[in-house]
Structure formats: C-alpha cells, structure tokens
Amino acid sequence: MIRAADATPLLEVADLKVSFDTSRGTVDAVRDAGLTVFRGQTVALVGESGSGKTTTGHAVIGLLPPHARIGAGSVRFGGKELVGQSSKEWRALRGRSMGLIPQDPMVSLNPVVRVGRQVAEVLHIHELATGADAEQQAVRMLADAGLPDPERHARQYPHELSGGMRQRVLIAIALAGRPQLIIADEPTSALDVTVQRRILDHLEKLAADTGTAVLLITHDLGVAADRASHLVVMSKGHVVEAGPTRQVLRSPEHPYTKALFAAAPSLRSAKRRLGPRSAGQTVAGSSAPSDAPVDVADAERAPLLRVTGLRRFFTVPTLEGGREILRAVDDVSFIVGRASSLGLVGESGSGKSTTARVVLGLDRPHAGRIEFAGQELTVLRPRALREIRRRIQPIFQDPYASLDPRFSVEQVIEEPLRAFRVGTRASRRSRVRELLDQVALPSAVRHRRPAELSGGQRQRVAIARALALQPELVICDEPVSALDVSVQAQILTLLASLQDDLGLSYLLISHDLAVVRQICDHVVVLRNGRIIESGPVAQVFDHPREDYTRELLDAIPGRRHDAARVGSLAGE
Amino acid sequence: MRGYVVRRLVHGAFVLWAAVTLSFAVLHLVPGDPVSIMLGQGEGADVSNVSAAQVEALRASLGLDRPLPLQYLSYLWNAVHLDFGQSYSTGEPVTTMIARALPATVSLALLSLLIAVATGVGAAIAATLLPWAPARSLFLSTTVVGVSVPSFWIAILLIQLLSFRLGWFPAVGNDGLTSLVLPAVSLAIPTAGVLAQVLGKSIRTALGEPYILTARAKGAGRLRILLRHAIRNASIPTMTMIGMMVGGVLAGATITETIFARQGVGRITVDAINAHDFPVIQALVFFAGGLYVLVNLVVDLVYPKVDPRIVVRTAMA
Incomplete structure (x- = not known):
C-alpha cells in the first residue's frame, strides 16, 4: 500500500499530550498519543466519547478550545512541526492544506x-x-x-x-x-444509515480522485472497518491499538479493542435473549396481513396494542411559499403482542416518531383506530385516557434532554407516582429504591442530579421512571442512539432482561436496524409514512422482500467486512 | 405580508386603546383637581377667595362636570379623530403644543440613540475582539458601570465638568447642536451600557456555536469570524433591545430635559402632570404609545432580513 516514494508520512503525531484546565485542576484528555497518516491514505481513529479522539483531531488542525494546552509531543505535517506555530501560520494552513468536516451538520453551517x-x-x-x-x-x-x-x-x-x-x-x-488532509470528525453520526452510506461512499471517491488523505474520527467500529485501511483505537486518552484494519479486526490484542468489538451492534447480530419466554403475538402490517395469523380465541394471547389504518397529516410550507399536505403517517397498521417487542424502523421523516407520539396520546390521529388492551383510545375522554397513560410509558432518545435538570434522580423517578397519587411519601421512596435496583443503579444516586450522571446512567434513570407505574407497554423512541456503543449494549441487555422479568411489551423506534435486530421479535419498515414491509425479525432481516429494506440492511456499517467472521472472532 | 402588517396594526390599535384607557383611569384616580390648580395659579393665592359658582362654571366649561363614563367616551371619540382639545393651563390646542416641542425632543432622541448604538456596539466588539484579556475585561466592566449609573447623575457630572469647569458646552438651553451634546450623551450612556451587555453576551454565545469552528477550520481570522459570522447571528436580541430603547429614551427625555432646562416633549409632560392638564397628558400618552407600536412593528419586519429562519407568518395561526 505504501510505496517507497511516499515513505515520508503526511501527518505524524508523536507522544502528544493535551490537557484541559478545569475548575478542579488540570485533566489530561490525551496522553502519549501517536498516529501516522500517509498521502492518500484513510486512517480511522476509533474510540468512545471521552477517549480523546476528537481532541486529538482538533490538536492536529490547531482548533483546541481556549482552556486546552498541548503539554508535550509533536504534530508534524508534511515534515513541518505544527506545535507552537503562529496563529498566522495556522490560518494559512487551515482550509488550504488541511480541511475539517465537523461533527454535526445540522449546526455546523x-x-x-x-x-x-x-x-x-x-x-x-x-x-x-x-x-x-x-x-x-x-x-x-x-x-x-x-x-x-x-x-x-x-x-x-x-x-x-x-x-x-x-x-x-x-x-x-x-x-x-x-487540502492534502481531511479530518472528518464523526461526519455521518447524525444522519440516517442510507444517507450515511451515500455520503461516506462519496467522500471515499472524492478522496481517492484527489489523492486526499483522510483522518476519520468515529465511535462506530463498523464505519471504521468499512472505510479505513488503518485503525487507531483510543481509550481514556491513550492509543491502545493501531495497525492495518484487517489485522486489528482479525486479532484484536488489547482488551479494550476486544470489548469494543463485542459491543459493536453492527458487527454482531444475535438477538439478546436471556431465557425462554412466552411466544409473543405476531405483527400484521396493512400491506401484508398474511404475516399475522391472529389467534383471537386465546385471550391471554390477545394483542396488547392494535393500531389500524392510522393517519396523521401535517400542513407544511413549501420552498416556493405555498403549502402542501405532508402525509407523516399514512395507513399504518400493526399489532404489539403481550410480552413481545415490535420495532418500527425507517429513516428520518418516515413517520416512526409521529406514530409513537400518536400512540402515546401526545398527538391526535386524523384517522385510524388505536386499541390498547381492548379499549379504543381515540374516542376516550381525557380522564379515561389519563388512566390508560399509566399503562403506556415512554423512554425518549436523549437522556441529556428528557430529564429535568433541576430534579434529583429520586424526584424524577417519583414524579409519575406523585402525579397519580400512588402510595404514601415513604412507600414512594422505597419504590424508587426498588426501581433503581431494577435498572442496576446504586441507591446512592437518588440524591444526585441528572447532570452528575453519565449518559448510560441517565438512560437507566429514564427507564426507571418509565417503569414506576408498572406499565404494560413501553414506547422506546431511539433509546440508545445517543449513547456510546458499549453503553448501548448494556442498555439493550437491561431492556431485554426487564422484559423477561416484568413481561413488558416494547414498541421500539429506531433508525438503527442492528438495535432492532437485537431486541425485537417483529419489525415494521416504514418509508414516507407507509409500511414497506413487516414480519418476524429473522424473516425480514434474512430474506427481505422489498428493495428498500435491502438497501437499509446493506447500509449498516460493518457489512463490507465479513460480518460473520468478525463476529465469531470477537465473540470468542 | 400585507395581511401581517394589517393584523399588527389592529393589535397596535388595541395597545393604544389600553394605554389611553389606563392613563384616563389613573388621572381621575390620583388626588388633585385640575380646576383648583388652575384657579390657584391664576389668582396667585389660595382657592378660598374663588366662589363656588366660579369653580363650577370653569368645571362645566371644561366638561369636567359630566359623569366619568361620558367624559371617557367623548375623549375616546376625539382621540380617534386626533383631536385632543386645548390645554387647561395655556388654552393652546394640544397638538400645536406638542408639534412645537417635538423637533427638540426628536433630535435629542435620535442623537442619543445614535451615540448609544455606536458606543454600545463598539464596546461589545472591543470586549470580544481585543487581543489582550485584561483589556477585554476592562471594556466588559465599563458596560456594567454604564448600566448601573442613573442618567441624571451622569447629567449632573457632565454639567459640572464640561460646562462649569471647562466651559465647552452650555449647561442649559435649546440653542443649536452644542446644547444638544450633553443631554444626548447623558441619555445615551445607560442605553449604550445595556446594549453593549446584550450584544456582548450574544456575541460570546455565537462564538461558541459549532459553525464558528467550521469558519475557523476554513482559515478565517478573528475579525472575519466576528464580522461575518458572529455579529449577524448575535444581532436579533440587540434589535429587540433597540426597539424597546425608543420607549426608554422617551422616558429618559423627561428627566434629561428637566435637568438641562430644554423645551421639549419631556418638559411638556412634566409640566402637564404637575398641573393635572388632562388633555395634554392624554395626547402625550397616545403619541408615545403609537410611536412604540410603530417602532416595534418595524423591528419585527426587519428580523427576517437579518435571520432568514424567521418567517413572518402571513396567515392567522
């Protein structure tokens, strides 16, 4: 891959140390980090949030925040030392010799x-x-x-x-x-999988055409494995492993790399099953009613939630200044059985979140029926609807935004109990401790505030809050997409075990097919508000009937590498 | 767009109605009777040597003997026709009085707004752009001083120093630009302080946004980042402030014009309130309210030009 003429690296980072000045003193974000990028090469810098990968990238392009300092080490670019160069030299370099693709396209323009x-x-x-x-x-x-x-x-x-x-x-x-080098910092994490793939394909082609080297910073091992010839794995500010992609994937040496592989949902695909369980009810999409032989005779197996012909339209302004009807949800039907899980998948704009909002009663449908445990929700009076709300609880996407920052953890979890006047103050408090135990959090966290918890801990709090009223149906809207992969794995395991213990039903909304595969029995694929395909997870994933489903599946990062081989190696 | 403007004007008419009604109620609730004040001033002595019949006659001629609801309705009817009657104290038509005083106050308000915007924006930029951190904090702290110090105190200080001590500007009066400088500056300083704080805060917030990182990654320097990227994004709250400042400057003019003994709308207001000169006060409330409504409408119409994400809704929600 590297010819003799190119033997001088384009970028050479050696023994880099970056520290942040905080109110609690100096914190080292990066220690002794080193990496090398040759001309035209794509190198992936992989790690979870807080591993120092973005800090390393920003140090290379000289865009560290004001309270960060480079304590030691060198960053050589084209043979020239960048550490300590004047701001005028930096300005001449940035945008000209080195380009940056920032993290979140929604806010970076x-x-x-x-x-x-x-x-x-x-x-x-x-x-x-x-x-x-x-x-x-x-x-x-x-x-x-x-x-x-x-x-x-x-x-x-x-x-x-x-x-x-x-x-x-x-x-x-x-x-x-x-530029000769592009630093792409999580360039597609905020995008849908299919868009993500098209963008990465295009970036790869552009880089190849122009001979531009790419330093790809990502938390997604699948993306890294697909796109880079070399991997550099960071953990807690250290580079723990580096080498050609194939070699690192075949025999990861560092325990952290192994753990990262094991956790990556895209590189493995087994459903998280903890034990035998009662067969859930099947799913019927309006497009494929034959998928669902509904056994009405068995009362126990009657569906918990039956949605039929759901429609929700919005009026939206067009670019030309007119108005048009957006059919956000258009004739969507499905069934969620007791103690079973249904995944709603699709890209943004497919109508999956609108469906969830309507089922939660946060929004009203224009047409269709929502039957929960035999009761038709769309005709219920507010008081009766409120009683139903106890039995349907949500878990939202962003645990950073969905918990009141001024509440303590105890107040957050206790609030639904207070709202429904359940028990006494003392009994509610003991229920909070019980719930914390169920989501595997120490009871000491109940006096802390959400800001003092990590993302995974916050999502556990959100789950405990959702479980407080002992609901039968939990609606999870992208429950793990804001979390690191290894934390994702823990939360998904928790959701699966809670389902087994409490007999919960899940309506899980996700753009990430790998997540759906791990937790759901049935899946409904939505596009532009309509059902494209539905059926048992194994059937839809292994034998998709529709091109669109196939496209979604192909777009899952990590597919380029032999998933089975990597999965089996990492699993051992 | 036209529908939006019409709707806003209807809202504005409602605001005006509320303002004049409130002022009418307050004027008739506060103790003090315009008739006895007029007679007291006219005779230069106490009211006791005026016969009750004379008082009643004057009261009737001013229409003050009618029941309050009737007075209110006739006042509203006249206000709609922009007819505010005559001043109790001078007998002059109110509109003539205000029109005569207006140029002095408008020039004072405009000059002070100009000074306030120039120094406020300048201080905000200096407080973010200066390369030396202590200099930045110095500018930041001067804005706090500007906000905290009342304008009448600044006025007295300026008169002491620049007119009495140095004799550069006249301390009182209405003659020409030189007499305008001190009142305008003293009126502008607190406004400039608030402006600098709001704009400075917005600029610092904008500088922390991810698109600034994108701009820096392009190789943009500090000045380009500030002027091309941060300020425009930071200007919306400042524009709202400037709209509200018009009201503040009008209110400040009453104090400033009194201190500098200038003839202007502010002076007329103070005199009218002291004399319980109902027609003048009500006309002033009407005009001040109307100006406020118009300025805020203009500001709202300018928003979408500055930030394309703001869309003026053309239809009823």
Missing part, C-alpha cells in the same frame, strides 16, 4: 449565510478566487460533493436543506481549498 457563499468563503480567505468567479467555483464544488441541483441549493440557507445535504455542503467546504 452559519444559519444566516447562503450555503454557496459559505463554500466560496474558503476561496476568498486563501485568495484562490474572487467575486463571481468564487461563487461559480462554489457551485461546481457543491456539485462535486454530490449536492443535487447545486445552482438552486447554493442560493439557499442551511435550514432549507436536509441533514445529508448540509453534510455535503460541509464536505464541499472542507475540500474547497484542495
């Missing part, structure tokens, strides 16, 4: 400037082009980055573009100065 100008700005700064010429070049660069109809979109503002389109704009910005 200036909201009040047209996107074409934001691309052209790179050319202005480095005096590569001026005026109308720069604007024209920007349109061409947007086209190169794969933005459809670039002339029209160049005149639009970021909020008028989708997340995938914004990421293409950011790629155009990063490549505008024809």
Whole structure:
C-alpha cells in the first residue's frame, strides 16, 4: 500500500499530550498519543466519547478550545512541526492544506449565510478566487460533493436543506481549498444509515480522485472497518491499538479493542435473549396481513396494542411559499403482542416518531383506530385516557434532554407516582429504591442530579421512571442512539432482561436496524409514512422482500467486512 | 405580508386603546383637581377667595362636570379623530403644543440613540475582539458601570465638568447642536451600557456555536469570524433591545430635559402632570404609545432580513 516514494508520512503525531484546565485542576484528555497518516491514505481513529479522539483531531488542525494546552509531543505535517506555530501560520494552513468536516451538520453551517457563499468563503480567505468567479467555483464544488441541483441549493440557507445535504455542503467546504488532509470528525453520526452510506461512499471517491488523505474520527467500529485501511483505537486518552484494519479486526490484542468489538451492534447480530419466554403475538402490517395469523380465541394471547389504518397529516410550507399536505403517517397498521417487542424502523421523516407520539396520546390521529388492551383510545375522554397513560410509558432518545435538570434522580423517578397519587411519601421512596435496583443503579444516586450522571446512567434513570407505574407497554423512541456503543449494549441487555422479568411489551423506534435486530421479535419498515414491509425479525432481516429494506440492511456499517467472521472472532 | 402588517396594526390599535384607557383611569384616580390648580395659579393665592359658582362654571366649561363614563367616551371619540382639545393651563390646542416641542425632543432622541448604538456596539466588539484579556475585561466592566449609573447623575457630572469647569458646552438651553451634546450623551450612556451587555453576551454565545469552528477550520481570522459570522447571528436580541430603547429614551427625555432646562416633549409632560392638564397628558400618552407600536412593528419586519429562519407568518395561526 505504501510505496517507497511516499515513505515520508503526511501527518505524524508523536507522544502528544493535551490537557484541559478545569475548575478542579488540570485533566489530561490525551496522553502519549501517536498516529501516522500517509498521502492518500484513510486512517480511522476509533474510540468512545471521552477517549480523546476528537481532541486529538482538533490538536492536529490547531482548533483546541481556549482552556486546552498541548503539554508535550509533536504534530508534524508534511515534515513541518505544527506545535507552537503562529496563529498566522495556522490560518494559512487551515482550509488550504488541511480541511475539517465537523461533527454535526445540522449546526455546523452559519444559519444566516447562503450555503454557496459559505463554500466560496474558503476561496476568498486563501485568495484562490474572487467575486463571481468564487461563487461559480462554489457551485461546481457543491456539485462535486454530490449536492443535487447545486445552482438552486447554493442560493439557499442551511435550514432549507436536509441533514445529508448540509453534510455535503460541509464536505464541499472542507475540500474547497484542495487540502492534502481531511479530518472528518464523526461526519455521518447524525444522519440516517442510507444517507450515511451515500455520503461516506462519496467522500471515499472524492478522496481517492484527489489523492486526499483522510483522518476519520468515529465511535462506530463498523464505519471504521468499512472505510479505513488503518485503525487507531483510543481509550481514556491513550492509543491502545493501531495497525492495518484487517489485522486489528482479525486479532484484536488489547482488551479494550476486544470489548469494543463485542459491543459493536453492527458487527454482531444475535438477538439478546436471556431465557425462554412466552411466544409473543405476531405483527400484521396493512400491506401484508398474511404475516399475522391472529389467534383471537386465546385471550391471554390477545394483542396488547392494535393500531389500524392510522393517519396523521401535517400542513407544511413549501420552498416556493405555498403549502402542501405532508402525509407523516399514512395507513399504518400493526399489532404489539403481550410480552413481545415490535420495532418500527425507517429513516428520518418516515413517520416512526409521529406514530409513537400518536400512540402515546401526545398527538391526535386524523384517522385510524388505536386499541390498547381492548379499549379504543381515540374516542376516550381525557380522564379515561389519563388512566390508560399509566399503562403506556415512554423512554425518549436523549437522556441529556428528557430529564429535568433541576430534579434529583429520586424526584424524577417519583414524579409519575406523585402525579397519580400512588402510595404514601415513604412507600414512594422505597419504590424508587426498588426501581433503581431494577435498572442496576446504586441507591446512592437518588440524591444526585441528572447532570452528575453519565449518559448510560441517565438512560437507566429514564427507564426507571418509565417503569414506576408498572406499565404494560413501553414506547422506546431511539433509546440508545445517543449513547456510546458499549453503553448501548448494556442498555439493550437491561431492556431485554426487564422484559423477561416484568413481561413488558416494547414498541421500539429506531433508525438503527442492528438495535432492532437485537431486541425485537417483529419489525415494521416504514418509508414516507407507509409500511414497506413487516414480519418476524429473522424473516425480514434474512430474506427481505422489498428493495428498500435491502438497501437499509446493506447500509449498516460493518457489512463490507465479513460480518460473520468478525463476529465469531470477537465473540470468542 | 400585507395581511401581517394589517393584523399588527389592529393589535397596535388595541395597545393604544389600553394605554389611553389606563392613563384616563389613573388621572381621575390620583388626588388633585385640575380646576383648583388652575384657579390657584391664576389668582396667585389660595382657592378660598374663588366662589363656588366660579369653580363650577370653569368645571362645566371644561366638561369636567359630566359623569366619568361620558367624559371617557367623548375623549375616546376625539382621540380617534386626533383631536385632543386645548390645554387647561395655556388654552393652546394640544397638538400645536406638542408639534412645537417635538423637533427638540426628536433630535435629542435620535442623537442619543445614535451615540448609544455606536458606543454600545463598539464596546461589545472591543470586549470580544481585543487581543489582550485584561483589556477585554476592562471594556466588559465599563458596560456594567454604564448600566448601573442613573442618567441624571451622569447629567449632573457632565454639567459640572464640561460646562462649569471647562466651559465647552452650555449647561442649559435649546440653542443649536452644542446644547444638544450633553443631554444626548447623558441619555445615551445607560442605553449604550445595556446594549453593549446584550450584544456582548450574544456575541460570546455565537462564538461558541459549532459553525464558528467550521469558519475557523476554513482559515478565517478573528475579525472575519466576528464580522461575518458572529455579529449577524448575535444581532436579533440587540434589535429587540433597540426597539424597546425608543420607549426608554422617551422616558429618559423627561428627566434629561428637566435637568438641562430644554423645551421639549419631556418638559411638556412634566409640566402637564404637575398641573393635572388632562388633555395634554392624554395626547402625550397616545403619541408615545403609537410611536412604540410603530417602532416595534418595524423591528419585527426587519428580523427576517437579518435571520432568514424567521418567517413572518402571513396567515392567522
């Protein structure tokens, strides 16, 4: 791969130490980190949040936050030492020799400037082009980055573009100065899998065409395995393992790398089953009623939730200033059996979250029936609906945002009990301790506030809160997508064991098919508000009937590498 | 867009109605009778040597003997026709009085707003852009001083120093630009302080946004980042402030004009309140309210030009 002529590395980071000044003193975010990138090479920097991978990337491009310091080590780029160079030298380098694709495309573009100008700005700064010429070049660069109809979109503002389109704009910005190295910091984590794959494919092609090297920073081992020729694995500020991708995947040496592999949902696919369990009810999609032989005679097996012909429309303004009807949910039907799990999968905009909101009673459908334990919810009066709410509880996506920051953990978990006037103060408190025990948190955390907990701990608190009223159905909206992979694995295991212990039913909404595969019995694939395919998980995943389902499955990162082989190696 | 403006104007009419009704109620609730004040001033002595019949006659001629609801309705009817009657104290038509005083106050308000915006924006930029941290904190702390110090105290200080001690500007009066400087500056300083704080805070927030990282990764320098990326994103709260400042400057003008003995709307307001000169006060409330409504409408219409994400809703929600 590396020819003799290219033997000088483009980027060489050695013994890098970065510390942050905090109110509690100095914290080392990166210690003795080293990595090498040759010209035209793609190297992935893998690790969980807090591992120091983003800090390392920012140190390379000189964009560390003000309270960070490089304590030791060197960053050599094209043979030149970057540590300690003047801010003028940095400005000449950034955007010209090194480009950055930032983490979240939704917030990384200036909201009040047209996107074409934001691309052209790179050319202005480095005096590569001026005026109308720069604007024209920007349109061409947007086209190169794969933005459809670039002339029209160049005149639009970021909020008028989708997340995938914004990421293409950011790629155009990063490549505008024809840099030798691109630092791509979680470039697609905020995007749908299919969009993610198209963007990464395109970035790979652009990098290959222009001979640009890529330092790909990601928490997703699947993405790293698919895209990089070399892996550098970081944990707690240290580089714990590095080498050619194939070699690292075949025989991970460091325990952390092994654990990371074992936890990566995309590289393994077995359903988390803890023990034998009663057969759940099957699923019927409106498009495929034959999938669901419903045995009504058996009262025990009657479905807990039956949604029929659900519709929810919105009126949305169009780009041209008119209005149109958005069919967010259009004739969706499914069944969730007792003690069973149904996964709703689809890209953003497929209607899965709207469906969840309607079932939770947070939104009203325009048409359709929602039967919960034999009761029709859409015609219930508010008081009766409130009683039903005890039995249907939600777990939301972002544990950082869904817990009241001013409540203690105890107050958070106790609130549903207070709202329904369950028990006495003392009995509620003891229930809180019981619930904390169920979600495997020490009872001491009950006096802490959400901000003092990690993401995984917060999601455990959210689960305990959802369980407080002993619901029968728990609606999980992207329950793990905000968490690190190893934490994801723990939360999914917890959800599976709670289901076995308490006989819960889950309606699980996820864009991540790997997560659905691990926890669900049945799956419904949604697209643009309509059901594309539905059936038992094994059937849909192993023998998808629709092209769209196949596309979703193919887009799961890690597919390029022989998943079975990697999975079996890592599992041992 | 036109529908939006019409709707806002209807809202504005409601605000005006509420303002004049409230002022009407307050004027008739506070102790003190305009008739006895007028007679007391007119005779230069106490009211006892005026016969009850004279008082009643004056009261009737001013229409103050009618029941309050009737007075209120006739006042509303006249206000709709922009007819505010005559001043109790001078007998002059109220609109003429206000029109005569307006230029002095408008020039004072405009100049002080100009000074406030210039120094406020300047201080906010200096407090974020200066390369030396102590200098930045110095600018930051001066804004706190500007906010905290009352304008009348600044006025007295300025008169002491710049007119009495140095004799650069006249201490009182209405003649020309030189007499405008001290009142405008003393009125501008607290406003500038608030502006600098709001804008400075918004700029610092904007500088922490991820799109600033994108701009820095392009190789942009501090000045470009501040001017092209941060300030425009930070300007919405500041624009809201400027809209509200118009009201503040009008209120401040009453104090400033009194201290600097300037003839202006502020002075008329103070005199009218002292004399319980109902027609003048009510006309002033009406005009001040109308100005406030208009300025805020203009600010709301400018928002979408600054931030494309803000869409003026053209239909009823």
